[in-house]
Amino acid sequence: MRTLVNGIAFIVCLFGLVSHAAADAEQPDLLIYTENYEPFYYRDENGGIAGRVTNIVRTLAQDAGVSITMRLAPFKRGLLVTQRKPNTCFMALWRTEAREPNFEWVGPLQIDGFAYFALADNKIKLTAHSDTFAYSTGAVAGWTSTMEAQQAGHPRLTLVDSDILNVDMLLAGRTDLWLGGLLSAPYIADKRGIKIKNVFTLKEVDLSLACHPDSNPDVLSRLRKSLKLRYSMVDDTKNVRR
Numbered sequence: 419m420r421t422l423v424n425g426i427a428f429i430v431c432l433f434g435l436v437s438h439a440a441a442d443a444e445q446p447d448l449l450i451y452t453e454n455y456e457p458f459y460y461r462d463e464n465g466g467i468a469g470r471v472t473n474i475v476r477t478l479a480q481d482a483g484v485s486i487t488m489r490l491a492p493f494k495r496g497l498l499v500t501q502r503k504p505n506t507c508f509m510a511l512w513r514t515e516a517r518e519p520n521f522e523w524v525g526p527l528q529i530d531g532f533a534y535f536a537l538a539d540n541k542i543k544l545t546a547h548s549d550t551f552a553y554s555t556g557a558v559a560g561w562t563s564t565m566e567a568q569q570a571g572h573p574r575l576t577l578v579d580s581d582i583l584n585v586d587m588l589l590a591g592r593t594d595l596w597l598g599g600l601l602s603a604p605y606i607a608d609k610r611g612i613k614i615k616n617v618f619t620l621k622e623v624d625l626s627l628a629c630h631p632d633s634n635p636d637v638l639s640r641l642r643k644s645l646k647l648r649y650s651m652v653d654d655t656k657n658v659r660r
Contacts (some may be wrong), residue, residue: 446485447637448629450475451496452509454580457605458528458625459509461490471510471527474649475627478524481648482640492579494560500630505637507629512562514623522633524641525626531600532563532620537588538613542595550618553594556584563597563620585610 452459452467459469467488479486488509489496500508501520510527511517534550536542544550551572557564559577567575576593578584585606587593596603596614600622607614629638 446487447505447634448479448484448486449503449506450486450488450509450627451491451500451506452488453490453493453496454582455599455602456609458530458602459490471625474527475509477648478641478644481644482637484637484640493558497560500628502630504630504632505634507627507633509627510625511628512623513626513628514562517562517628520631521628522631522635522638523626523628524638524645526624527627527645528601528625529622530602530625531622532561532597533600533603533616534618534620535588535596535598535603535607535614536594536617538615540594540615540617542617544618547618547620550595554592555595555597556587556593557597558584562623563599566620567597582606585612588612588614 452472454460455469457469458471459467462468467490472488475486478484491499497508497511500506507524510525511521512530512532513523513525534544534555542553547567547570550567551574554574554576555567555572557567557575557577558581559579564575564577575597576587578587581598581602584593584596584598584603588596589610589612595617598606600616600619604614604616627641
């Protein structure tokens with residue numbers, strides 16, 4: 419009887435070791451969270467994650483021999499997981515002075531920024547950030563652009579979870595302005611067949627892969643080396659990596 423029990427215990431232990439080894443084998447070097455932020459990263463019609471920056475990161479990982487898994491989630495949720503778990507990154511963050519010490523960075527992957535947009539036929543003219551305070555403005559909760567507007571004292575922000583909702587509000591007349599990405603807002607509007615114009619640019623900033631500070635330094639070093647070897651700034655007007 420004791421022999422039978424010992425045999426069962428051995429099999430259970432062996433099964434556990436095999437299962438653990440299999441789980442380790444399937445564990446990617448980096449788990450990358452991202453959001454819907456066209457044209458950089460978004461859910462395509464087949465349910466996969468596509469986009470300009472998505473393609474860059476996949477290419478860097480392939481060149482560097484780094485295994486990655488990508489997951490699409492709302493901005494605040496994905497960022498929260500990245501801040502809590504080593505070997506987790508967010509694709510991608512505006513690399514601001516306030517965020518700089520909180521992550522390990524791979525970039526820039528894109529030169530982006532944020533601006534206030536209005537419908538093309540709107541007569542709004544702005545010369546200072548404070549001029550925007552007179553107008554109702556759609557903005558995504560948690561974004562750097564939104565937080566800077568809040569810190570500046572903007573009294574008429576309407577917060578949403580998805581940038582696409584800002585298009586709908588602007589078109590419906592619920593807002594006068596849209597605080598959005600310097601490159602993404604015109605792209606989204608154009609896809610919807612809506613003409614908008616940039617009425618005030620707040621800032622240009624690097625868009626980079628932001629990783630938990632305790633992530634594997636060798637993995638991040640290989641990605642940075644791959645980025646340096648493969649890409650250079652080539653766009654004359656927007657300084658984007660392609």
